[in-house]
Amino acid sequence: MxxxxxxxxxxxxxxxxxxxxxxxxxxxxxxxxxxxxxxxxxxxxxxxxxxxxxxxxxxxxxxxxxxxxxxxxxxxxxxxxxxxxxxxxxxxxxxxxxxxxxxxxxxxxxxxxxxxxxxxxxxxxxxxxxxxxxxxxxxxxxxxxxxxxxxxxxxxxxxxxxxxxxxxxxxxxxxxxxxxxxxxxxxxxxxxxxxxxxxxxxxxxxxxxxxxxxxxxxxxxxxxxxxxxxxxxxxxxxxxxxxxxWDCGDYLGLGPAAHSCMGGKRFCYAPDTAAFLQDAAAPIMDGNCGAEDYLILQLRLRKGLDLAAYKAIYGKQFSTAQLAFVQNCVRAGYATFDGSTLALTPAGLIVQNSILAQLL
Missing domain, CATH: 3.20.20.70 (Aldolase class I)
Incomplete structure (x- = not known):
């Protein structure tokens, strides 16, 4: 990794x-x-x-x-x-x-x-x-x-x-x-x-x-x-x-306002340079990185979301309703879907937030 x-x-x-x-x-x-x-x-x-x-x-x-x-x-x-x-x-x-x-x-x-x-x-x-x-x-x-x-x-x-x-x-x-x-x-x-x-x-x-x-x-x-x-x-x-x-890997961010995700755990530093300089700003835990984050970030990429990887890593798969919505996106020119990978087109990336709201 x-x-x-x-x-x-x-x-x-x-x-x-x-x-x-x-x-x-x-x-x-x-x-x-x-x-x-x-x-x-x-x-x-x-x-x-x-x-x-x-x-x-x-x-x-x-x-x-x-x-x-x-x-x-x-x-x-x-x-x-x-x-x-x-x-x-x-x-x-x-x-x-x-x-x-x-x-x-x-x-x-x-x-x-x-x-x-x-x-x-x-x-x-x-x-x-x-x-x-x-x-x-x-x-x-x-x-x-x-x-x-x-x-x-x-x-x-x-x-x-x-x-x-x-x-x-x-x-x-x-x-x-x-x-x-x-x-x-x-x-x-x-x-x-x-x-x-x-x-x-x-x-x-x-x-x-x-x-x-x-x-x-x-x-x-x-x-x-x-x-x-x-x-x-x-x-x-x-x-x-x-x-x-974007692949939900491990990253460590150091400095005021810097964010990290290590082992699926998110944490960040307060936006306070004076506190950081004085060693008075311990990182703050900020929740977990899970299936939702993975779906959101993978759909930023033109290669898209591999449904087999989504299931293998998070145990998640699309419902019948989600698959029907995906087919609507394909018909509208917002996505491509070959049964295993869902990828947004440039037109889909513009309305990505709306698509994610429906999928999630």
Missing amino acids: SLGLYLHIPYCFSKCRYCDFYSHPGERGVPDAYVDALLRELHRFAPNAPLRPDTVYFGGGTPSLLTPAQTERLIRAAEPVPGAEITLEANPETVTEESLRGFRAAGVNRISFGVQSARDTQLRTLGRPHSAKQARAAFAAARRAGFENISGDIMLALPHYTQAEFDETLELIEKGGATHISAYLLKIEPDSAFGKHPPEGLPTSDEAADFYLYAVEQLEHHGYLQYEISNFAKPGYEGRHNLIY
């Missing part, structure tokens, strides 16, 4: 207007004390031997505010297995060729750039601190630094959005050498700046769905095959860390 290690880096330059992740804006680096606290927790979970994860993921916040030396300390302490996927999320304006070479030497072998849009006016609307020019430079620097596994994020259905804006953003990321693309619809979160003051020009839900279907079509046309609701990859470059989540 694979094990994924997630390290939350809650520091960032500024808060993007759509973001409701736990983070500290106004920072220009990561304190060594925070790295020490992560190392303390790593030792707490693996006191007698290294953790040996199959994947390591530095998420944020802005993990590229770490120094390469700090990153190396954390990777060395975790002792990932040979060939492990080690991902660092990066904002384009925070990296240089020198820092990227340092991250590569530290053991990072996959870099993920938050691009979102190729239009500077849109980036300013979103509160992104980088420009399209900086995004292009970051991709070029990553390739020169030796990265072959590069991901880029695209946000869809932004204010006053057009297919042309998507095309420009895809061109920037593809020309940058990306082997993986995450493309997701803008969601207005209540606790974000956009939640408090929604921007003008947002597409309707039907228009957003059309942008999503257009993105799926264009990405596949350019060789990025959809393997999950928001993720597309050149063959062999699927994100191994996130696949652990």
Whole structure:
């Protein structure tokens, strides 16, 4: 069974207007004390031997505010297995060729750039601190630094959005050498700046769905095959860390607001960096990961839910009513079902929540 290690880096330059992740804006680096606290927790979970994860993921916040030396300390302490996927999320304006070479030497072998849009006016609307020019430079620097596994994020259905804006953003990321693309619809979160003051020009839900279907079509046309609701990859470059989540594998998340699931038990840290630094924030138990979670997560994947595995792992099988509903979904073009595997189509993924509500 694979094990994924997630390290939350809650520091960032500024808060993007759509973001409701736990983070500290106004920072220009990561304190060594925070790295020490992560190392303390790593030792707490693996006191007698290294953790040996199959994947390591530095998420944020802005993990590229770490120094390469700090990153190396954390990777060395975790002792990932040979060939492990080690991902660092990066904002384009925070990296240089020198820092990227340092991250590569530290053991990072996959870099993920938050691009979102190729239009500077849109980036300013979103509160992104980088420009399209900086995004292009970051991709070029990553390739020169030796990265072959590069991901880029695209946000869809932004204010006053057009297919042309998507095309420009895809061109920037593809020309940058990306082997993986995450493309997701803008969601207005209540606790974000956009939640408090929604921007003008947002597409309707039907228009957003059309942008999503257009993105799926264009990405596949350019060789990025959809393997999950928001993720597309050149063959062999699927994100191994996130696949652990979607396959209900074991993952350990360290840092304030980080979530874990080990042996079917969920737990998380309180969103409180001060308490985490002071070792005053023990993980909080957060229930179990069971059959419902498995069904929900497997139906995020284009490969879908294997009913034999569902029965073998959880002892569950679809009722006559559920099977009848599945056939309705197939007739409506929302799913494919061959009697053993249920998979949602791109049109089905848009209305996934409604389908899950019926199945559950």
